[in-house]
Amino acid sequence: MKLAERVQSLTPSTTLAITAKAKALKAEGHDVIGLGAGEPDFNTPSYILDAAKKAMDDGLTKYTPAGGIPELKVSITDKLKRDQALTYSNEQIIVTTGAKHALFTLFQVILNPGDEVIVPAPYWVSYPEQIKLAQGNPVIVPAEEANHFKLTPEQLKAAITDQTKAVIINSPSNPTGMMYSEEELKALGDICLEHGLLIVSDEIYEKLIYTEEKHVSIAQLSDELYNQTVIINGVSKSHSMTGWRIGFAAGPKEIIKGMTNMASHSTSNPTSIAQYAALAAYKGSEEKVVEMKKAFKERLDVLHELLLEIPGVKCAKPSGAFYLFPNVQETASLCGFSSVDDMVKALLDEEKVALVPGSGFGSPENVRLSYATSLEQLEEAAGRIKRFVEKHQS
Structure with missing residues (x-):
């Protein structure tokens, strides 16, 4: 066949x-x-394991809402407020089966055949493949090693066409570990606003930073950028929970609604027990x-x-x-x-x-x-x- x-x-x-x-x-x-x-x-830390065991003992092993349990959504909004000074409602949050699934679902929701997504290289291996699966075209822009593998405003501007729908920013980055500064993000953000591009901000490594630099989400920089950004994150790296498969997306309501509808016909919902474990992760001590x-x-x-x-x-x-x-x-x-x-x-x-x-x-x-x-x-x-x-x- x-x-x-x-x-x-x-x-x-x-x-x-x-x-x-x-x-x-x-x-x-x-x-x-x-x-x-x-x-x-x-x-995975023991207090998270204990929360998962309690969820099983309490019978919390059934279907949940497709976009995640309300308690976990609240804890995610609290985390975004605490760490990035960003305010989201539950309608702007979807809990997904890992951050990878958040990205996959997002591209399925926003891309039509032939739409382009700008992908700075080096890139995480799944970005181009997920874009292709959504019938979009990944536009690979090689970031210079001399610039610590970070996309420049000039490169971004040169890559934009009438078909460009979005750009991916991964900071800190997989595979390079490099991180964009606030000034660098602002310069890229101005171009995105000028051309109406959605910003896919992959922040899965935001808790793992080893310098005096502070993690900045591009959504923090202005109300306009907030409205044009979808944040992707999760507990996999920050809380050593890769196998639990819990991620999330935060962004405009219409996009999150579309992602939730799509999830309802694919995964039904993230694993119930893992959601309660993630709830403990976000509510507990760091x-x-x-x-x-x-x-x-x-x-x-x-x-x-x-x-x-x-x-x-x-x-x-x-x-x-x-x-x-x-x-x-x-x-x-x-x-x-x-x-x-x-x-x-x-x-x-x-x-x-x-x-x-x-x-x-x-x-x-x-x-x-x-x-x-x-x-x-x-x-x-x-x-x-x-x-x-x-x-x-x-």
Whole structure:
């Protein structure tokens, strides 16, 4: 049977493919260090686990409203007020089956065939694929490494056409960890307002920042930008709840209503138990979040220094998330490989270290390393990479 064209055009997730291969090697008994995972290595905090258990004991295991339980919506509006000084009503919030599903549903709701969405590269691997599934066209705009991989106003303006519907801003970014400043967001926002573009503000890493910089949502900057922004967020990264699959979108009522109607015919509702767990996450103390962030900061400092000791590696230090995105094109050339992808495959085969090639993020000269693993594992991985490079140089 021939599959639908929209499925045939999809590119498989690079991160999931690398993770799957690393797991397969581990199952064969190999000592594999996987630096591909996009999830914290900490367990979900116990007070959240307790809330989920209580929900089960209390029989809260039935269908919920398609857009999420009202209590969780209220806690999300409280969080947005507390953290971003933004005011939303419950009608402006949808709880989704992870932030990924929020993005998928949003693109389904706002895009008509041929509509364009500007996607700065490097980008999270699912952005272009989700846009294509909604019959839209992702317009990839390469952000310069010299500008810390951030889209400039000039680049944004040059990419806009009569078909442009929206632009994605991911800050802090996956895969780079870089973050936009208030001034940079204002400059981009002015252009979006001028051309009537919807802003998709992916803020899933906003709690994981390791510098003195403060996270700013573009929706905070003016009433006009507030009205043209859909915020995407969730508990996956901030509270180590990737498997619970709870995200949310906050934005204009008509968009959220459309997303809720679509969710009612797809997922019915996010998992009831997970919603009560997320409710506890947003209402509870952030002590565990702070502890996790402290550990990530230590790992970042150590791994960044170790990478810079490897021949050919160039790597700016990021502000947030839990990734490093070094340029290793020179390293690959020094080692005799024709591409970074080939080097990454050889590294996994020979030294059993799994990295994600930057080609999956629209940046083929780079690799993504997740430091969401123990310090000991990171130090061992860096040692293996250095040994690999030195062996292939000789």
